[in-house]
Amino acid sequence: MSGPVVRGAPPAAAALAADIGGTWTRLRVGGSGAPLERLRSPSRLNHPGRSVAELREEMAGLLCRAAPPDARADLSFGAALDHLTGTVHGSAPLWGAESAPYDLHAELHRRRPDVTWNLVNDVTAALADFVAGHARPGTRRIGYLTISSGIALRIADMERHRIPVDDRGLQGEIGHLPAMVTGSVPERSGLPCACGAPDHLASIASGPGIARVAGRLGLDAGPELTTWLPGALAARDPGARRLLALCVEPVAHMLRTLWCLDPHLDVLGLGGGVVEGLGAHYADELRRQLRTATSYADRGRDAAWLADRLVFCGPGTVDALRGAERIGHWRPEFVQ
Ligand SMILES: [Zn+2]
Structure with missing residues (x-):
């Protein structure tokens, strides 16, 4: 267990944000006004012939090369993910049927200990972006439901300013x-x-x-x-x-x-x-x-x-990359 993934550390001077999906990886270095780079993901979907080990190696390498020195890196990941540890439980588009958990946070930290790595699931990131545009004064809880190739829901507790997760770091x-x-x-x-x-x-x-x-x-x-x-x-x-x-x-x-x-679920966004x-x-x-x-x-x-x-929500109105940049203000956490 490598500790909470989303930390309350002050923002570093330089920032990396990334949204990693089965087909595309989008990267932005330098904050919300900086240009966006779009690359084909090192994924099973794009490279059916490569081994899972090779694809993971390439993914970690890509992210570590993109991160500026001492950066804060906020990553949105298209996979079931333990928000408490940064362990990825599986993603068919990225790694096919491979079901063994992969501690991506530990691997990134091992390679680049100078970087503060924050990993969230892409639906959690989308919720953070949706909240920024749609929470109103007095909103108690607000959710985002995505219906696309899969279905998932996240709910944020606005009164306690957190996204609750269970003891496996999951919600919804x-x-x-x-x-x-x-x-x-x-x-x-x-x-x-x-x-x-x-x-x-x-x-x-x-x-x-x-x-x-x-x-x-x-x-x-x-x-x-x-x-x-x-x-x-x-x-x-x-x-x-x-x-x-x-x-x-x-x-x-x-x-x-x-x-x-x-x-008290006052607002629910639907997208996907x-x-x-x-x-x-x-x-x-x-x-x-x-x-x-x-x-x-x-x-x-x-x-x-x-x-x-x-x-x-119409196409493009909720953005997981922008949400990853905003997730630093949130704390997906398990509180007993
Ligand atoms: Zn199922």
Whole structure:
């Protein structure tokens, strides 16, 4: 255990910020006004023939070369990550099926002990960026939900100014929870998740999940689904509308549960490729379902209530790199 990753140290003279994804790594040296550099990530996605050891070696080398002397380095990482230690638990786009934990923080510190390395997951970084633009006076808790190739949620506690994590340094990896659905819909049952298990939230409601349900409904548009679906929804195609309703439903149930357990969740941003790609179609369907009463405990939410709490983010409005730069003001931490 190499100690808390996000430290309260004063900012160093020079700064490195990086957003590391499966396809691209974006780097910025010198603060928010400095130019951005975009490189292809040393990842399994970009280099299927290379070993995990080689890819990790190249990643650590790239980051260590980019960091100025004595810099503070804020890194957003597209992987499940222990925020307490900086250990990466796995990332299919970066390292394929390799599941052995990798203590990236320790490796970076070993190579460049002069640098203060701060590692956060990219959804945590996105939350920090969302908070900067959308927290209001009196906001108690604020969240960011990304629905793209995977699904994850982060919530910040504004009153205590922290992002709580559990004893494994995790929070909100909801894509790999069992999907909450009502009724028996055979087309939506038994679908595999990217993690290998069936019937997870991401099995149905992520981008690949929507494609799986589309296949079951006989709407298999293949790679064209993402271009076909918005047009078909605009044309009120009944198959497309049923597809969207089936894939939004477990997200609506998850939000009902969230508000039931945390009535002080005042603002929730939604982003990621699915939400951004389907735009108003997605927002309208989710709000339509949430307006419906399901029980005395959930009497349905009216349009004004939903408009006050849900923020649908357009492409590029929430930036994990900018969030990584802002995360220094936050402390993902486990407090007993
Ligand atoms: Zn899963």
